[in-house]
Amino acid sequence: MFTGLCAFPLTPFHHEKIDFHAFEKLIGNLKQANVESICAMGSTGLYPYLSRDELAKVTKTSVEIAGNTPVMVGIGSLRSYDVLKNAEAAQQAGANALLLAPVSYHPLHEAEVFALYEKVTAEISVPLCVYENPGVTQFSFSDELYRQVTQLPNVGAIKIPGMPFADTNADGNGNAAGKARLSSLRNIVPEHVAIGVSGDKFGALGMQAGCDLWLSVLGGLFPNTVKTMIALSQSTSSQAAIAESERLTPLWDLFARNKGGMRVMATAAAILGYTETNCLPHPLQPLQVEDKQKLEAILTQLSLD
Template sequence: MALFSGLSAFPITPMTSGGEVIAPDLQRLVRRIEAGGADSVGLLGSTGTYMFLSRDERRRAVAAAVEVAVSIPIIVGVGAMRTDEAQALAHDAATEGAAGLLLAPVSYTPLTEEEVFRHFLAVASATDLPLCIYSNPGTTNFTFSPDLVARLTAIPSIAAIKLPLPANGSIASDLAAFRAAAPDLSIGYSGDWGCKEALLAGADCWYSVAGGLFPEQAAALTTAAMKNDRETAGHCDDVFADLWKLFREQGSLRLMYAAANLMGLTQAQPPKPLQPLEETLQARLARVLPNS
């Protein structure tokens, strides 16, 4: 299977209160993802709290993940505020054995399309690794238009895009617009509660938060949806229905830390200033976790 296709599972990055990666805990999560049947690990994405880690710790995380991944590729987030920092992170990821890169246009001042294009051009030049465009307007305040994506495909190493669920309109129409603009690009979606429909509509990849802790169940859903087996995909999605409700109400990040704690996979807490999930929500979460 191609790199940016199927199920890409995104784990948290367990770290100490001082921002040091807890390598054994991260490796435990990576092994679990591989054993569960995911097609790739999405390391240092938003769920992996990449912006809370120093360059050295991000490199340590890549090295730790690559060390234990026997047959599954590691896709590494390399977003940073400055272009030269993102280039350095891309070089580090390649040096440590990453198979691909994920790049969000991180900014404080909102970026123009020209600035984003030049940023991607520069970061892509830092390595030979295939690169996935990371569209996450909720954190970057930048929305990729189909026209910009079409322009970015002129950069040879750009191979994929990770899209959010559309705020307006159907997933099928959103996917069709990006397919028309960039027919050779792998197109995948995040926003776990909508990804069954995205895969049934013909998306190439599910970039999954839940897959970081529940890869077996997420892989079953992915396989069924990509085979257009709507009945089985529906049953697999139902396993997550109560968790999707919590995701939509609370966001997924604090929930995934709390779930990993409840499952005994790590005792790491979200990096401050983020706070752990409050007790009432922890109790609710414990009741809706898929069988693991």
Template sequence: MVKAGVDSIGVLGSTGNYAHLSRGERLRVLELAVSSAEGIPVMTSIRAIRTSEVLRLAEDVQQAGASAVLLAPISYQALTDEEVFFLYEHVTSSLSIPLCVYDNPVTSHFHFSDELHSKIARLPNVCSIKIPVIPSESDKAKLRVEKLRAVIPLHVTFGISGNPSAYLGLSAGCDLWYSVLGGLFPRLCLDITRMTQSGHLEEAQHLSKLLEPIWKLFNSYGSLRVISAAAEIIGLIKSPSLPLPLQPLNKSVRNHLNIILKELKFTV
């Protein structure tokens, strides 16, 4: 990612496995990322089930040199809007670095209303919202982004989360792409981003369509299982790499992924 010249690096997101790591493990991963980033800003997750633990993680990452934090409302008990607002209010009051709100209903099982986003976006240090998948039709996607933009302060950026929606989200008005695939193959993802931002939409759409076989695997098996298998295939990590009880892709799907990576000529 450093060699590719990305704008920022996100570690320990939901695909980054943070929920399966201890506090010490998470700190170690962040320290390695910051020391390797060569000055590129590093954002990391501070989510935990209890607010007190979130605050301890926030203190850890600020001391370790994180440039921003990512926070999703994860809970064993279903959370109310009031409880989620209180979480962000409590955490932002003690932060000295920017916070990105992680709106990820698939993982968190919490659905943000635009009204709640608007309230949270006005808290101190809230600087970005990582939004989930948007409508697949271009006009509807633009309307969705415009509707949310209308109630959010101008200084708060929007980042598209769902990788298959990246081109669509960027062309609909999102400011950036919080990418899963960009962690392994940043050059291609950066090309899609830069082309879309500069108005070269046909070229960006073409590159995005080349990745449809990857997007289909993401949708079927989850980005974490697919991206960890890809990292194993290209030799970055050893197998098995997922923490139990998570299981890797089965042999046939892994072989299919291997073929896709070869066809796309994906290398580190």
């Protein structure tokens, strides 16, 4: 299942309760686009904000609507005890894979992160995607930690954070970092473990550089746009993939100004009629007026799908 587009939809709220009606429409859209997999309740799907009961219900709904499309579920929590309970609830509700970031309040040491993965992988029966996202966990994986963690049982994929993958280094900002990291990880990570790119701005070039899948926030709402970029990245028209990604620069800028894509996609989902105007749980807020207007213009101009 760790190939192509793994779409990360929102978990929409309405008056502090999960809006299952809106959620079903979001999953239905992904199913219709024939995405390779769906990560219900990734960071964009707000897994750490949900109770275990909510996690189980959203998993069940996702699996029902997704049909044959594999569903991955985020299970991260501050205590390993709760991660294991989440894993159990998600598996019982039919999850095909689990996504686990080293969620922290007190930032974690490397030995603690390894201990977390060691404990969890020993007790699960579906593949796990190791999830690096220092923007939300304050933790970066060393190559050595990746080596250790990907040797654990049931590890099926790693999700590396967004980084530039360009060939050239024209701007002097280390644009080739992604290629070097990917090459280094390919030598470390066992062959059966997929390497996924995230950070949508870097997705097209990451796929072109050889990542196995693109774990995409944009793809959670606009799957066809991302699928087109993946197809171009893997074809002889790789320049077209880069051009398509560059065409979306106004959107990537909006992501950057809003600490990631979550609030942008929540606002877009409301604009498109999938959800209520504010579909986030308090205190999270959709885009403010100025950025919302920019987003409306972007949605009109870019023909996202």
